[in-house]
Amino acid sequence: MSAFAGSEANETFVLNLGPQHPATHGVLRVKLTMDGEYIVEAEPVLGYIHRMHEKMGENRTWAQFLPNTGRMDYLHALAYNHGYVSVVERAAGIAVPERAEYLRVITAELNRVSSHLLWFGAFILDLGGFSPLLYAFDDREHILDLLESVTGSRLTYCYFRFGGVYNDIDDNFVAGTQAFIKRLRGRMPMYHNLVTKNIILMTRLKEIGPISAEMCRKYGATGPVCRGSGINFDVRKHEPYSIYPEFDFDVPVYEQGDSMARYMVRMDEIEQSLRIIEQALDKLPEGPVMADKVPKILKPAKGDYYHAVETARGSFGVRVVSDGSNTPYRLKLRSPTFSNLSLFGEACRGMLLPDALALMGSLDLVIPEIDR
Amino acid sequence: MNRAAIKQKLAAIPAEAVIETDYDRKGFTLDVQVAPAQLVAAVSVLDAAGFFIEAVTGVDWLGEQAALRKEAQAKIAAEAKARAEAAAAAGEEPPPAAPPAEQGELPEDALEAVYDFNHYEELCRVTVRTRVPRSKPEVPSISEIYPGANWHERETHDFFGIIFAGHPYLVPLLLPEDADYHPLLKDFRP
Numbered sequence: 001m002s003a004f005a006g007s008e009a010n011e012t013f014v015l016n017l018g019p020q021h022p023a024t025h026g027v028l029r030v031k032l033t034m035d036g037e038y039i040v041e042a043e044p045v046l047g048y049i050h051r052m053h054e055k056m057g058e059n060r061t062w063a064q065f066l067p068n069t070g071r072m073d074y075l076h077a078l079a080y081n082h083g084y085v086s087v088v089e090r091a092a093g094i095a096v097p098e099r100a101e102y103l104r105v106i107t108a109e110l111n112r113v114s115s116h117l118l119w120f121g122a123f124i125l126d127l128g129g130f131s132p133l134l135y136a137f138d139d140r141e142h143i144l145d146l147l148e149s150v151t152g153s154r155l156t157y158c159y160f161r162f163g164g165v166y167n168d169i170d171d172n173f174v175a176g177t178q179a180f181i182k183r184l185r186g187r188m189p190m191y192h193n194l195v196t197k198n199i200i201l202m203t204r205l206k207e208i209g210p211i212s213a214e215m216c217r218k219y220g221a222t223g224p225v226c227r228g229s230g231i232n233f234d235v236r237k238h239e240p241y242s243i244y245p246e247f248d249f250d251v252p253v254y255e256q257g258d259s260m261a262r263y264m265v266r267m268d269e270i271e272q273s274l275r276i277i278e279q280a281l282d283k284l285p286e287g288p289v290m291a292d293k294v295p296k297i298l299k300p301a302k303g304d305y306y307h308a309v310e311t312a313r314g315s316f317g318v319r320v321v322s323d324g325s326n327t328p329y330r331l332k333l334r335s336p337t338f339s340n341l342s343l344f345g346e347a348c349r350g351m352l353l354p355d356a357l358a359l360m361g362s363l364d365l366v367i368p369e370i371d372r
Numbered sequence: 373m374n375r376a377a378i379k380q381k382l383a384a385i386p387a388e389a390v391i392e393t394d395y396d397r398k399g400f401t402l403d404v405q406v407a408p409a410q411l412v413a414a415v416s417v418l419d420a421a422g423f424f425i426e427a428v429t430g431v432d433w434l435g436e437q438a439a440l441r442k443e444a445q446a447k448i449a450a451e452a453k454a455r456a457e458a459a460a461a462a463g464e465e466p467p468p469a470a471p472p473a474e475q476g477e478l479p480e481d482a483l484e485a486v487y488d489f490n491h492y493e494e495l496c497r498v499t500v501r502t503r504v505p506r507s508k509p510e511v512p513s514i515s516e517i518y519p520g521a522n523w524h525e526r527e528t529h530d531f532f533g534i535i536f537a538g539h540p541y542l543v544p545l546l547l548p549e550d551a552d553y554h555p556l557l558k559d560f561r562p
Contacts, residue, residue: 047546054531055555090399217492219520220425226492233492306399306488306497317488321431330556334427334488342523371546 012040015353019048023126023357026367030344030360037352042345050371057331062088062298063162065331070156072335073369075115078108078147079311081160086241087307087318088162091300099287100164101243106280107147107159109273110177113184114143115312116266116273119364123263124195126361127204132195139187142180149173162298163291174281181274188271196267205260209359211347212257219343222336223314224269225363227253228261235310246283247276259362266364297326304330313337313364335369375401375496381417382498385410400488400497408502408511411487415514418489418498426488426497428514428524430532434506434558437478483509485534487521504534513539531556 018029027048033041053072057065069084070077082104089096096104117140121133144154150169151159159166195201216226226233234251236244252268254261300322308317314336321330340363348356375392382404383390389405406414459465482503489498504511513536515522525536526545533554536542544551554560 047544047548050546052555058556087399090397217422217424218518220427220518221520231492238492239495303398305397306499308399315426315490317426319427319429319486319488330431332427332429332486338523339425339427339520342520346519 011035019045023360024367025122025361025365028341028365028367028370032353032356034353039348039351039353039356042348042356044341044344047371049368051368053372054331054333057328059327061326062092062300062328065328066161067156067158070153070158071368072333072372073311073313073316073337073366074155075118075366076108076111076312077155077157078104078111078151078159079309079316081157082108082242083307083309083311083316083318085160085162086309087305087320088298088300090307091303091305091320091322092162092295092298093301094163094294095291096164097288097291098243098285099168100289100291102280102284103150103165103169103289104160105242105244105247106169106177106277106284107150107157107165109276109280110143110147111157112312113270113273114140114147116270117143119266119312120191120195123361123364124201126357127201129195129198129201132191135187135191135194139184142176142183146173146176146180149176161290161294163294164289168289174284177277177281181278184270184274188267191267196263202260204355204358205258205263205362207256207258207260208355209259209347209351209362210257211343215343215346219346220339221314221343222339223311223364224262224265225314225340227251227265228362229257230255233315235308235315239308241307241309244276247279249273249275259358262362262364299324299326308334311336313366313369314340333372335372337363337365338370341365341370374494378402378417378421378496378498381421382414385413385417395495395497400499402496402498404498404500406500406502408504411485411500411502412512412514412517414500415487415517418500419517421491422493423489423491423496423498425518425520425524426490428488428521428528429486430528430534430556431484431486432506432532432556432558433482433484433503435481437481441478480505480507482506483532483534485511485528487514509534510537511535512537515539530554533557 012033012035015032015034017032018024019027029045031043032039053068069080073080117136121136124132148154150167150173151157211229213229213231216229216231232251232253237251249272252265254264302324304321306319308315316336317334319332320328323329348359379390391403393403395401483506484501484503487500511534513525525539528534529542530544530547
């Protein structure tokens with residue numbers, strides 16, 4: 001201790017990270033108490049783009065809330081569509097035609113791949129490598145084009161409806177998706193050679209930012225964060241919804257709990273999503289894409305209902321409380337990154353600042369989903 | 373830990389009600405209602421059984437008591453009407469009018485805190501609910517047991533004004549730091 005430092009508090013200083021900082025991917029602020037280069041205390045400050053989606057839900061009809069779901073997690077909007085339409089279908093007892101379920105899975109998995117690709121590019125960018133982002137965006141562009149052709153939008157999709165989907169796919173979409181799967185399978189070895197096997201990346205990620213399985217449980221972490229800590233938990237397998245049980249796919253789980261494990265989980269998930277899409281396209285049944293006789297004005301029975309789906313970042317759950325009227329009485333949105341980020345303060349204690357940024361990147365934050 | 377064992381342990385707390393719900397219809401397995409004083413005990417049981425915390429939230433039941441009374445009055449009126457009709461059909465004297473339904477002051481409406489738990493290995497979603505009066509919404513904090521509840525409770529305090537007693541840092545999380553309003557209350561006017 002230096003002669004001037006009267007107390008421990010004088011040994012530390014406060015460093016403000018964000019809200020405008022490239023590593024925080026949006027508007028997240030972290031108040032860091034630093035001891036030199038080491039973090040003593042980290043306090044994420046949220047709410048910069050809080051829009052109160054839950055109150056909006058109470059002020060509009062069940063169907064009018066649909067576009068909001070695409071604006072929380074803008075990188076995996078279709079999963080949010082899926083969670084919301086599923087819970088309303090559960091509440092109102094609407095059956096969905098099989099073809100519509102297939103289309104939901106195909107588009108949601110394509111969206112998951114695009115989300116992982118963007119994360120991959122942005123994460124390497126956080127670590128100081130610029131060019132992988134360009135490769136990842138090149139591939140992601142193909143997905144955006146495919147999804148644009150069927151959903152009509154490129155980012156904030158609102159494609160699912162109560163009882164089905166808005167639009168049927170055509171042969172161009174099927175051919176384009178098959179071509180894309182082939183293309184991405186050809187590119188994955190390149191990604192691994194260019195990035196995964198890179199010694200600099202390995203040094204930056206291996207044994208950095210360990211998160212234990214117990215910490216995941218105490219903070220409610222889901223998705224790649226808990227699967228990187230050896231917990232085999234994927235809502236698609238654990239609590240099967242839609243037609244996921246029809247498909248043969250694996251849940252990548254890594255035991256190490258470090259940033260590298262979370263990186264590997266997401267890279268492996270890209271391949272698993274491609275497998276699901278491939279099987280779904282092979283088995284795609286004919287038929288309608290919308291249920292008949294879905295009432296124009298929905299009035300689900302009184303009570304509360306829950307439905308969870310697996311997004312690219314973890315388990316997204318919607319709890320609705322219906323009072324039997326045409327608007328939700330209460331709409332709770334449980335977003336995965338909110339819980340995943342809440343463990344950041346504990347996980348990064350005692351870490352070097354650049355390592356903490358690697359850890360933050362490996363959590364795959366999407367701020368509008370945290371702030372809602 | 374299987375479902376029946378958890379149900380038994382929760383019922384022993386004593387919880388006010390432990391209801392096994394229809395999962396396919398509702399999306400969760402157990403619906404547990406406890407008094408605020410028993411909340412920590414219930415959550416400790418779930419913690420010991422290896423559950424993880426999904427979310428904490430609230431529901432404002434403003435107007436529920438008035439609606440319940442209206443329903444009860446409508447029921448009494450309907451019964452009286454049915455009796456009168458039955459008497460008229462049998463050609464008897466109409467029975468004396470039913471005593472007027474209970475008036476008096478309404479019991480206070482409640483704020484409900486809702487805790488969602490889930491298990492990594494087994495499909496078992498447990499919803500724990502506790503009700504507190506709207507004028508004194510105080511619930512014990514569970515952030516000692518689940519540090520992840522810290523943020524969820526702060527968010528619920530933002531939105532509903534529920535005070536989590538024993539919370540280490542109950543300041544606004546998503547709302548501005550000087551926010552003194554609770555937007556998800558049904559009587560909130562911006």
